[in-house]
Amino acid sequence: MISHPISIGLFGLGTVGQGFYHVIQQAINAHADIRRICVRNIAKKRDVEVNPAILTDNMEDIFNDPEVNLIVEVVDDAEASYRIVTTALRRGLPVVSGSKAMIARHLPELIDLQQKYGGALLYDASACGSIPVIRNLEEYYDNDLLLEVKGILNGSSNYILSRVFDHGEDYSLALRKAQEAGFAESDPTFDISGMDSLFKLVIITLHAIGVYVAPERVLTLGITNIGDADIRYAREKGVKIKLVAQVVKLSDGKFTLFVMPEFVVPSRYIYSVDNEYNGVVIRGECYDRQFMFGKGAGGSPTASSLLSDVMARHHGYRYEYKKMNYIDRPEFTTDVTLKVYIRYCETDIPSLIPIERIHERYSSESGLNYIIADVNMTRLIAHRQILDRPDVFTVNFPQFFLDRDD
Amino acid sequence: MISHPISIGLFGLGTVGQGFYHVIQQAINAHADIRRICVRNIAKKRDVEVNPAILTDNMEDIFNDPEVNLIVEVVDDAEASYRIVTTALRRGLPVVSGSKAMIARHLPELIDLQQKYGGALLYDASACGSIPVIRNLEEYYDNDLLLEVKGILNGSSNYILSRVFDHGEDYSLALRKAQEAGFAESDPTFDISGMDSLFKLVIITLHAIGVYVAPERVLTLGITNIGDADIRYAREKGVKIKLVAQVVKLSDGKFTLFVMPEFVVPSRYIYSVDNEYNGVVIRGECYDRQFMFGKGAGGSPTASSLLSDVMARHHGYRYEYKKMNYIDRPEFTTDVTLKVYIRYCETDIPSLIPIERIHERYSSESGLNYIIADVNMTRLIAHRQILDRPDVFTVNFPQFFLDRDD
Numbered sequence: 001m002i003s004h005p006i007s008i009g010l011f012g013l014g015t016v017g018q019g020f021y022h023v024i025q026q027a028i029n030a031h032a033d034i035r036r037i038c039v040r041n042i043a044k045k046r047d048v049e050v051n052p053a054i055l056t057d058n059m060e061d062i063f064n065d066p067e068v069n070l071i072v073e074v075v076d077d078a079e080a081s082y083r084i085v086t087t088a089l090r091r092g093l094p095v096v097s098g099s100k101a102m103i104a105r106h107l108p109e110l111i112d113l114q115q116k117y118g119g120a121l122l123y124d125a126s127a128c129g130s131i132p133v134i135r136n137l138e139e140y141y142d143n144d145l146l147l148e149v150k151g152i153l154n155g156s157s158n159y160i161l162s163r164v165f166d167h168g169e170d171y172s173l174a175l176r177k178a179q180e181a182g183f184a185e186s187d188p189t190f191d192i193s194g195m196d197s198l199f200k201l202v203i204i205t206l207h208a209i210g211v212y213v214a215p216e217r218v219l220t221l222g223i224t225n226i227g228d229a230d231i232r233y234a235r236e237k238g239v240k241i242k243l244v245a246q247v248v249k250l251s252d253g254k255f256t257l258f259v260m261p262e263f264v265v266p267s268r269y270i271y272s273v274d275n276e277y278n279g280v281v282i283r284g285e286c287y288d289r290q291f292m293f294g295k296g297a298g299g300s301p302t303a304s305s306l307l308s309d310v311m312a313r314h315h316g317y318r319y320e321y322k323k324m325n326y327i328d329r330p331e332f333t334t335d336v337t338l339k340v341y342i343r344y345c346e347t348d349i350p351s352l353i354p355i356e357r358i359h360e361r362y363s364s365e366s367g368l369n370y371i372i373a374d375v376n377m378t379r380l381i382a383h384r385q386i387l388d389r390p391d392v393f394t395v396n397f398p399q400f401f402l403d404r405d406d
Numbered sequence: 407m408i409s410h411p412i413s414i415g416l417f418g419l420g421t422v423g424q425g426f427y428h429v430i431q432q433a434i435n436a437h438a439d440i441r442r443i444c445v446r447n448i449a450k451k452r453d454v455e456v457n458p459a460i461l462t463d464n465m466e467d468i469f470n471d472p473e474v475n476l477i478v479e480v481v482d483d484a485e486a487s488y489r490i491v492t493t494a495l496r497r498g499l500p501v502v503s504g505s506k507a508m509i510a511r512h513l514p515e516l517i518d519l520q521q522k523y524g525g526a527l528l529y530d531a532s533a534c535g536s537i538p539v540i541r542n543l544e545e546y547y548d549n550d551l552l553l554e555v556k557g558i559l560n561g562s563s564n565y566i567l568s569r570v571f572d573h574g575e576d577y578s579l580a581l582r583k584a585q586e587a588g589f590a591e592s593d594p595t596f597d598i599s600g601m602d603s604l605f606k607l608v609i610i611t612l613h614a615i616g617v618y619v620a621p622e623r624v625l626t627l628g629i630t631n632i633g634d635a636d637i638r639y640a641r642e643k644g645v646k647i648k649l650v651a652q653v654v655k656l657s658d659g660k661f662t663l664f665v666m667p668e669f670v671v672p673s674r675y676i677y678s679v680d681n682e683y684n685g686v687v688i689r690g691e692c693y694d695r696q697f698m699f700g701k702g703a704g705g706s707p708t709a710s711s712l713l714s715d716v717m718a719r720h721h722g723y724r725y726e727y728k729k730m731n732y733i734d735r736p737e738f739t740t741d742v743t744l745k746v747y748i749r750y751c752e753t754d755i756p757s758l759i760p761i762e763r764i765h766e767r768y769s770s771e772s773g774l775n776y777i778i779a780d781v782n783m784t785r786l787i788a789h790r791q792i793l794d795r796p797d798v799f800t801v802n803f804p805q806f807f808l809d810r811d812d
Contacts, residue, residue, distance in 0.1 A: 023692055027550045029732050124546075130693035132546040139545075140530075140538040142717045144433045145710055269699070272678075286429050286710040287536035287701060293675075294696035304551055304692040311548045315728065322721065326435050 006032035006314055009062035011084050012075035013039045013055075015182070016098060016125075016306075018048040019299025020072060023307050032310060036062045063087060070313060071095040072306060074125075078102040089113040089121060096309040098125035098302055101190075104199035107212050111321060120318035122309035127200040128153055128278045130301035131294040132308065137207040138319055141282060149208045150246035151280035152273045153200040155297025156184040156191035157223055157243045162274040164231055165240045171226055183276045183297050194222035194243060194259040201245040205257050208247055210323025213332050219258040219381050225393040226261070229368050230343055234395075239263045241395055242270060255330040258377065260396040263341070334377040338396055343370040345391035353383045372397070412438035412720055415468035417490050418481035419445045419461075421588070422504060422531075422712075424454040425705025426478060429713050436717060442468045469493060476719060477501040478712060480531075484508040495519040495527060502715040504531035504708055507596075510605035513618050517727055526724035528715035533606040534559055534684045536707035537700040538714065543613040544725055547688060555614045556652035557686035558679045559606040561703025562590040562597035563629055563649045568680040570637055571646045577632055589682045589703050600628035600649060600665040607651040611663050614653055616729025619738050625664040625787050631799040632667070635774050636749055640801075645669045647801055648676060661736040664783065666802040669747070740783040744802055749776040751797035759789045778803070 008024070010017060017037070024032055035054065042055045062068055071088040073095060075081050081099035088095045090113065097103060103110065103123050110121055124134045128151075137149070152158050156178055163174035175192075178184035190196050198220045206212050223243050234241045242264045247257035264271045269291045273279030278296025283289045295301035323329070337356060342349050345367045350358065353375065360372040380387065380394075387394055414430070416423060423443070430438055441460065448461045468474055477494045479501060481487050487505040494501045496519065503509060509516065509529050516527055530540045534557070543555070558564050562584055569580035581598075584590035596602050604626045612618050629649050640647045648670045653663035670677045675697045679685035684702025689695045701707035729735070743762060748755050751773045756764070759781065766778040786793065786800075793800055 019692070023551070026691060029550050029734060131696060132542055135546055136538055136542070139718060139723070140541055140714050142721075143713055144435050145429070145713070284710065285432060286425070286706040286713075288707070290537060290698070290700035292696070292698055295694055300692040301694070304690065307549055307551070307692075308546050312545060315548075315726065317545075320721065328435060 006030065006310060007035045007067045007069050008032060008310070009065065009068040009071050010034050010037045011059070011062070011071065011073040013037055013046060013048070013050070014074070014076055015299040016074040016302045018046060019303030020074065020306050021048050021050065023300070023303040027307055030307065030311060035068055036065055038062050059084060059087070063091065063093075069093070070310060072310065073097045073099065074306070075099070078105070082106060085110065085121065086113060089117055089119040092117050092119045094120045094313045095122070096125070096306055096313065097121060097123045098306060100126040100196065100199040100203065104202040104215055107203065107206060114318070120313060122313055122317070122319065123203070124309050125302050125305035127203050128280060129155070129294070129296040129298070130305050131278055131280060131292050131296065132305070133204060133280055133292065134207050135312075136292075137204065137282075138322070141208070141284065142322055145284040145286050146208060146249075146282070147285060148246065148248045148283040149204055149280060150244060150248070150270070150283070152242055152270055152278055153197045153245045153280070153296065154191050154243060155276035155278060155295070156188060156196075158273065158278070159183045159276045159297070160192070161223065161240070161242060165234070166274060170228065171231070189224075192222050192224050194220045197243060197245040197259045201247060201257055201259060205247045206321070207319070207323070209249070209255055210321070210326050210329050211255070211332060213257060217332070217334075219260065219334065219377055219384075221260045221387060221394050223261055225390055227343070227393060229370075230393050230395065233341070233343075233370070234263060237263065239265050240271060242273070244270065244396070244398075249330055250333070250336065253328070253330055254333040256333055256336050256377065260394065262396045262398050264398075334381055336377050337374050338377055338380070339372070339374050340380075340397065341370055341372050341395040342387075343368070343393045345369065347386060347389050347392050349386070349392065352386050354379050412436065412716060413441045413473045413475050414438060414716070415471065415474040415477050416440050416443045417465070417468070417477065417479040419443055419452060419454070419456070420480070420482055421705040422480040422708045424452060425709030426480065426712050427454050427456065429706070429709040433713055436713065438716060441474055442471055444468050465490060465493070469497065475499070476716060478716065479503045479505065480712070481505070484511070488512060491516065491527065492519060495523055495525040498523050498525045500526045500719045501528070502531070502712055502719065503527060503529045504712060505529075506532040506602065506605040506609065510608040510621055513609065513612060520724070526719060528719055528723070528725065529609070530715050531708050531711035533609050534686060535561070535700065535702040535704065536711050537684055537686060537698050537702065538711070539610060539686050539698065540613050541718075542698075543610065543688075544728070547614070547690065548728055551690040551692050552614060552655075552688065553691060554652065554654045554689040555610055555686060556650060556654070556676070556689070558648055558676055558684055559603045559651045559686070559702065560597050560600075560649060561682035561684060561701070562594060562602075564679065564684070565589045565682045565703070566598070567629065567646070567648060571640070572680060576634065577637070595630075598628050598630050600626045603649060603651040603665045607653060607663055607665060611653045612727070613725070613729070615655070615661055616727070616732050616735045617661070617738060619663060623738070623740075625666065625740065625783055625790075627666045627793060627800050629667055631796055633749070633799060636799050636801065639747070639749075639776070640669060643669065645671050646677060648679070650676065650802070650804075655736055656739070656742065659734070659736055660739040662739055662742050662783065666800065668802045668804050670804075740787055742783050743780050744783055744786070745778070745780050746786075746803065747776060747778050747801040748793075749774070749799045751775065753792060753795050753798050755792070755798065758792050760785050
């Protein structure tokens with residue numbers, strides 16, 4: 001528990017940092033005060049009016065201020081974020097962070113630092129903006145019943161796919177609109193490559209299953225290479241393509257996780273998750289499926305999640321990573337068979353990737369080809385570079401992988 | 407925190423009690439054991455196979471057992487439930503309860519008992535079955551940003567209305583089907599009168615706003631009197647009638663809550679909450695609307711929620727009722743204007759209830775009449791007995807009440 005009033009040292013004053021500044025002004029009953037703000041460039045013009053006296057570009061100004069009793073870190077640079085968070089934890093200061101890439105890469109060390117120095121790190125804002133996914137996985141779904149967490153975790157790519165499938169726009173126009181609306185960065189690679197979803201999934205997996213899986217071990221395919229032929233194929237079948245992240249317990253005491261575009265039929269909950277929204281389906285024994293839905297992108301929704309973590313820490317909350325101490329933690333595997341659609345032009349997929357079984361094969365004189373085939377996930381990972389070629393696009397058929405109907 | 411292993415004294419072995427028994431067998435990592443079960447009738451035949459030696463019909467057998475370190479109470483009798491829960495709290499024993507009627511009526515006393523004797527009472531299972539609404543309101547939405555909680559909280563009445571609006575069945579057939587499917591009791595009064603939703607709403611309100619409002623102060627109108635004319639009216643307008651419970655902050659530092667049938671248009675989240683499902687929309691500044699959706703009725707979903715509370719208590723969790731200590735708690739009011747549809751036959755509504763303004767008035771020689779009118783909620787409460795007459799049915803138009811679009 002930290003004493004009242006909450007006196008915050010804030011790192012970062014970009015979209016989320018400004019949103020947080022605004023939220024703190026609104027939440028008067030929080031009795032929280034932003035005492036200092038560390039930014040890269042003090043002189044930069046910003047939308048929010050901040051007293052210049054509290055701005056600094058030296059992180060030690062925050063760490064050396066004895067009044068600061070909580071760090072909030074929302075910088076857009078994974079290395080700086082790592083330095084800030086580890087410094088705070090080593091000094092026993094509680095930290096609230098939204099830096100998913102940094103957290104997903106360093107979670108084991110960050111957990112160790114919390115245990116060693118008695119500090120606490122909260123990061124619900126790092127996955128699904130305003131939806132309280134991590135806290136609920138850690139606390140409410142803290143038992144064996146949980147079987148699967150599956151969802152749309154990236155608002156930018158979902159916004160683009162919504163424009164394509166709901167508004168009939170072509171992909172490049174949709175991407176431009178997403179950038180104009182502020183849902184995609186000027187460099188959208190992080191979002192459309194699936195990396196953003198992957199980092200969130202790695203964090204979610206630790207809190208869902210109790211096991212840390214390093215990002216580089218996870219099959220991650222994005223929507224970068226989606227083409228008109230793929231969009232047409234999906235439309236003809238009456239389905240949408242969505243970028244889906246999932247972690248699933250298998251029946252043999254193992255589990256797997258992956259990020260892939262997926263054909264989603266209208267009866268699934270996630271079919272209706274459109275625009276910049278995120279939606280997560282939590283499936284378990286006894287309760288079947290629960291669905292959480294909300295704004296996943298943008299400064300304000302993320303800032304509201306930061307505020308929830310600030311208040312939680314004020315009341316003494318910390319993640320206990322309880323599931324990591326379970327005796328029967330499942331084991332991570334990539335030895336599962338996926339049924340996938342792979343579209344290609346020059347790259348001759350069937351001769352390059354070992355395939356278990358081909359269900360359908362289409363080729364045309366225009367050079368457009370696709371197969372629908374069963375492939376082992378381990379082989380897909382091994383041939384990742386081939387799947388990343390610009391003429392190749394891969395989509396998962398969820399029905400085949402386990403007998404599911406969400 | 408309670409010591410391991412968790413040794414449970416269970417009261418009640420009806421649908422939920424049996425579901426809980428089953429869940430405990432499945433959740434092996436919980437290391438929880440049901441040590442004794444108190445039932446009204448030991449000899450009664452049950453679907454679940456329980457060792458007869460652990461059954462008792464004397465509650466003292468549980469309270470006097472020094473090994474029992476947690477009480478789970480799911481009896482279907484509010485008075486017995488009150489006796490069990492208060493006895494446990496007075497002896498400092500933690501209790502997990504799903505008895506919404508009892509909890510909604512006695513919350514202030516139950517909070518006092520927890521504070522006085524240091525025990526803890528958890529009751530997430532009492533509202534929305536498997537959806538973690540109370541825990542999230544208490545912890546995650548613990549700040550000023552929360553503006554409104556609105557949802558479908560009763561699975562039985564929602565199942566009936568779904569059969570009517572999605573399957574074109576008439577009301578009496580739908581009610582019979584709900585009873586056959588086990589979603590409605592042989593006496594469904596509690597569900598269709600809105601009382602079940604009311605009790606859940608009272609509990610939700612305390613955790614959302616920090617204020618206890620006694621059930622008898624709240625406008626509660628159910629679907630008991632719905633007729634073919636009302637169903638036809640809604641169908642013609644392209645909307646569904648749903649039984650909706652809501653608590654809303656008003657702009658003047660006040661708040662209100664009520665349970666009423668409502669015309670719901672297709673663009674609203676709750677429009678798609680069908681059958682026995684529950685759905686809750688949480689609206690706040692910054693995060694706009696979040697939507698939680700899941701199974702609200704049935705033994706297994708409720709049992710999974712009981713397990714979550716058991717594990718939470720095992721880890722030392724208790725409700726702190728933090729919002730009750732907020733300085734600026736809003737004040738409950740019923741002085742708000744609703745726009746309602748009131749259908750009547752013999753009862754001459756316009757001459758009996760003081761109405762602010764009539765927007766539309768319809769009458770026919772067949773004796774079917776309705777008005778669409780603005781009415782003050784205080785007056786609706788005062789004339790509750792008139793609204794309950796079998797020829798009268800009232801539906802809320804949500805658009806008018808505040809400027810909302812959820």
